Amino acid sequence: MAKHLQNRKKTNRQGLFYMVKAKQVLGVLLLLGMMLGCKDSPKKESNGKLKVVATTSMLTDLLQQVGGDAIEIQGLMGSGVDPHLYKASEGDVNKLFTADMVFYSGLHLEGKLVEIFEKMEKQHRKTVAVTDVLDKKELLASEYFASNYDPHIWFNIDFWKQITEYTAQKLQEADPKNAVLFAKNSARYLEALEVLEKEIRDIISTLPAEKRILVTAHDAFNYFGEAFGFQVLGLQGISTATEAGVQDVQQLSEFIIKNKVKSIFIETSVPRRTIEALQASVGSKGHQVTIGGSLYSDALGTKGTIEGTYIGMFKYNVNTIVSALK
Structure with a gap:
């Protein structure tokens, strides 16, 4: 059933993806024109700190953990922002071109910024x-997404550890005098990620295997499902530039009824209407499914809160999922 749903979505979304891509071209060209007029930036801030820009809130948090007080970090995307649909403003272009370093996720996650990065x-x-x-061999393939890989890699903690080490290495190369600090911060954060993974597995172990079915707004949790033994289904595809059709809703509602799924989940960076439509579809067939809560998928929570960090977000998501599905 899950394969049937994915194949159905694939056909509709391939065409839609390329239509969306074509519409982006004019805006990107205009932005590139602005970039060409930008002047080279100084190598360091006047305070001597490396000036760094990160795209997603997950990367901003990671750079804060590794860079600490040795860098000036600016994040383009805040809480609740969908990176699939994010468009760079003139202010963003200025930030990018006055930074010493720009960190982005890749795999076409920041779909509308790809040509900007290529130009840079x-x-x-x-x-x-x-x-x-x-290692691309370890990534999940996607037949209908442009990168051919699922970009939501932060839901695999092992991947996030590798990215932590890689980020520290790149900062050390750019700012050798703070290399020891970056190494210490990276080691400390890697230990915290080890603790996180153990805590997550302990929480999930309280949920029976047959109840580990995660239904969300879009396919952001496939790495999570693979790592922690969940069957994951999303109404939309890997990119939120695609939309769920009526048949997608109908087929997924039948799957929910057949498998007695207790709860489904909205996402903070995706409009809730698709999940509400799914809930209504299940209800129209004489069954009930609750909305188990909001999950953080493509962005962290509000800055300054526990959910505003990668570790806090991960624990919040897992507690929400397990509590709703028990």
């Missing part, structure tokens, strides 16, 4: 796609 690389600007460090 041609101009020998210091950009780092953190997913470059990952």
Whole structure:
């Protein structure tokens, strides 16, 4: 049934993806024109700190953990922001071109910024796609997404450890005088990720295997499912640039009824209407499914909160999922 749903979505979304891609071109060209007019930036802030820009909130948090007080970090995308649909503003372009280093996820997660990064690389600007460090053989393939890989790699903690080490290495290369600090911060954070993974497995062990079915708004949790033994189904595809059709809703509602799924989940960075439509579809067939809560998928929580960190977000998600499905 799950394969049937995925194949159905594939056909509809391939065409839609390329339509969306075509519409992006004019805006990207205009942005690139602005970039060409930007002047080279100084190598350091006046306070001597490396000036770093990160795209997603997950990467911003990671760089804060590794870079500490030795860097000036700016994040482009805040809480609740969908990186699949994010468009760079004129202010963003200025941030990118006045930074010493730019860290982005890659694998076409930041779909509307791809051509900007490619242009920056041609101009020998210091950009780092953190997913470059990952072995592509270990990534989940996607037949209908442009990168051919699922970009939601932060839901695999082992991948996040590799990216932590890679980020520290790139910071050390750019700022050797703070190399020891970056190494210490990285080691401390890697230990915290080890603790996180154990805690997550302990929490999930309280949920019977037959109840580990995770239904969400879009396919952001496949790495999570693979790592922790969940069957994962999303109404939308890997990119939120695609939309769920009526048949997607109907087929998934039948799957929920057949498998007695207790709860489904909305995502903080995706409009809730698709999950509400799914809930209504299940209800129209004489069954009930609850909305188990909001999960953080493509962005962290509000800055300054526990969920505003990668570790806090992960624990919050798992507690929410397990509590709702028990």
